[in-house]
Amino acid sequence: MRVPVGVKVGAFAVAIMGSYTYFANSIPQIESRPPQELSLEGGSVTPAQLVKAGEEIYTTKGTCEICHRIGQKGTRAPDLAGIGGRAGKTKPGLSAKGYIIDSLLHPGNHVVEGYPNIMPAVDKPPIALNRSELWALTAFLQSLGGTVDVALADIPATAGAGGVGGAAAAAVTLPGDPKAGQAIFAGKGTCIACHKAGALGASPVGPDLSQIARIQTPEYIMKKILDPAGSGTVAGYPKGVMPPMFGQSLTAKEYVDLVAFLLTLK
């Protein structure tokens, strides 16, 4: 059964849009306090409002733009232009919204050919979108070449249960010392020869790591250093260039300090 998105523009929805703008403006303070969350449950919003909220999530809290572009190929993730139309033809028996929602919650279920399976589940930390945000985001993606028919009920009730609380709970407090890790990055680790990290370095050989902790899990970052090939190769970059020897050349303390430094890159 399809639940049509309400068409009544309530004061509620307007208030939501306002608080969302507030959230967008408060991004730089994300670390000091939990981000404002978009909550649309129980409210009535028009598809146009949903799409607009979804677009904002795409560029801000979702961090999608760090990996994806719309209408531009050659980045580390697929071009999302036309995804709303294409999504319905990807897997037989799966609707467009079904494919999009599954791509967001279980990226490993549909790995696009030519790309590594490195997209994080967006309802889990570090991105940790809630159900309303997933709903709006799905509407936005459907609007790219397709028809917006996603209802809140289409988003699994368990999705985003981690939310902000989950992000806080999962915020790994590693024993490492980020300052010492920064010195490893620029010195013994030689990372700086290939990577930029904030104000450090400028090499374009490997991906810019300036925001790596906003888009990737600590597990991925830790594994990538020890076994670069094991996580696949970031699209647009050469295979086998990142050295596989760090597990041997760094001490355990140096490794933990280095990871602690990388986790400050947001």
Ligand code: HEC
């Ligand atoms: C760390 C980089 C990264 C981030 C952040 C990221 N993605 Fe992805 N995404 C990928 C990669 C790589 C793929 C291709 C591999 C795959 O299918 O899992 C992909 C695949 C997808 C697909 C399937 C595309 C297709 O053509 O079938 C969708 C939809 C998608 N991402 C949406 C999003 C949205 C929306 C966000 C933000 C909430 C996001 N992604 C965040 C890397 C990322």
Ligand code: HEC
């Ligand atoms: C000789 C060049 C080189 C050196 C040195 C190097 N890397 Fe890399 N790194 C790369 C390349 C190229 C990629 C992208 C291709 C791939 O995925 O293997 C990459 C990918 C990564 C990624 C994944 C980025 C993403 O967006 O998913 C991380 C994290 C990373 N490197 C961390 C490090 C750290 C930490 C060091 C230092 C201990 C280091 N690298 C040293 C070349 C290098």
